[in-house]
Amino acid sequence: MNITIVGTGYVGLVTGTTLAELGNSVYCVDIDENKVEGMKQGIVPIYEPNLEEMFLRNIQSERLFFTTNLKEALDKSEVIYLALPTPPGEDGSADLSYVLKVANDIGEMMTEYKVIVNKSTVPVGTADRVRETISAKTDISFDVVSNPEFLREGFAVEDSMNPARVVVGASSDKAKDIMAQIYQPFTNTGIPIIFMDEKSSELTKYASNSFLAVKITFMNEIANYCEKVGADVDKVRLGMGSDDRIGHRFLFPGIGYGGSCFPKDVKALIKSGKDDGFNFQILEATENVNTSQKVILVSEIEKYFGGNLEGKKIAMWGLAFKANTDDIREASSLDNIKLLLEKGAEIVAYDLIAEENVRKLLGEKISYANTMYDALDGADALFIATEWPEFKNPNFEMMARKMNGKAIFDGRNMFPLEIPEQNGFFYKSIGRKTVLQESGQK
Secondary structure, three states: OEEEEEOOOHHHHHHHHHHHHOOOEEEEEOOOHHHHHHHHOOOOOOOOOOHHHHHHHHHHOOOEEEEOOHHHHHHHOOEEEEOOOOOEOOOOOEOOHHHHHHHHHHHHHOOOOEEEEEOOOOOOOHHHHHHHHHHOOOOOOEEEEEOOOOOOOOOHHHHHHOOOOEEEEOOOHHHHHHHHHHOHHHHOOOOOEEEEOHHHHHHHHHHHHHHHHHHHHHHHHHHHHHHHHOOOHHHHHHHHHOOOOOOOOOOOOOOOOOOOOHHHHHHHHHHHHHHOOOOOHHHHHHHHHHHHHHOHHHHHHHHHOOOOOOOOEEEEEOOOOOOOOOOOOOOHHHHHHHHHHHOOOEEEEEOOOOHHHHHHHHOOOOEEOOOOOHHHOOOOEEEEOOOOHHHOOOOHHHHHHHOOOOEEEEOOOOOOOHHHHHOOOEEEOOOOOOEOOOOOOO
């Protein structure tokens, strides 16, 4: 089948590459000429494990194409996926201007029946708005479908090729048949395709992400309570997760959630609820708790240094909002950097994957190290903000030689407590007892 993907951001590029891998001819459209030219040359504009190999394979197989010409791609395709940004406004509402602009353009350009697929995360009722926008520009028949994505950054290729389910919101039997044909390679292997109405499909995405945000935040609250009463959150989460009604995933405590999805989708669902006279109390609480959780270790760092961080050198391992991505949107590292700088600390950060994006945002407000150990030179403390695998088993002897103070503030619970304890480090993590230095604090 011939398919157009409008938008080559994270969702659009992964979706387009996946659909090409499934044997379709895919035309990816973007207004950024430099980006399109780079992709034609085989340059992947985002970091995502295993994406480049699949991307290059499908370019070479002449199934994946890139253009800035929407009309050209539209004329070649039966199905048009909208994978456009829906950034949050100041009030938390999703900005649909990009989606509706392209819908308007499609209405002006289309010359035959098309299926328009909303892949972007959008509020309930967006399919109706897209339908109305296109209808205002053409009398040609078309269908609008909701087909939300459920990709995890860092695992997007795995998730796109082996989804837990495919959700399709469609009122038209013709559109359902076309979508079933596109996803037949999945259904042939037992992956379910769940058909429903468009509004239910749109809400499914928001409900899923918001529930996971609630789950993470609940576990962070439990972790904070563990510290109050002397319990160990690692043992609590294992006990909880062994209940198959709960499961082990998203029970890891830390310094809050971030990224492009959870914060935006929680805000948007809260705002959508208010617009309809409904108050999502649990989501409002989740948002408030997460805001505090992101910087919960700063007060612990202040306490360790007697309330004064002026001139203290803090090494930071990790800048991305999670491992295996270069995405820094709503990253907890940024909240902590801002607060630590305000309190007079100096930051030396290491994250080779996300560094470029942070440089664009912060410039030289902080320093950047070439290796994780270089960041520790003369550091008074280490702050771990991202759970990159390379941080899991460091050389503690080298760390001790390089650092001025043997103090670790771990926002991702990277180490068993006995490891820093055996190496004589002060070690503060989330929801577990604080490990004190053998020789006392410096």
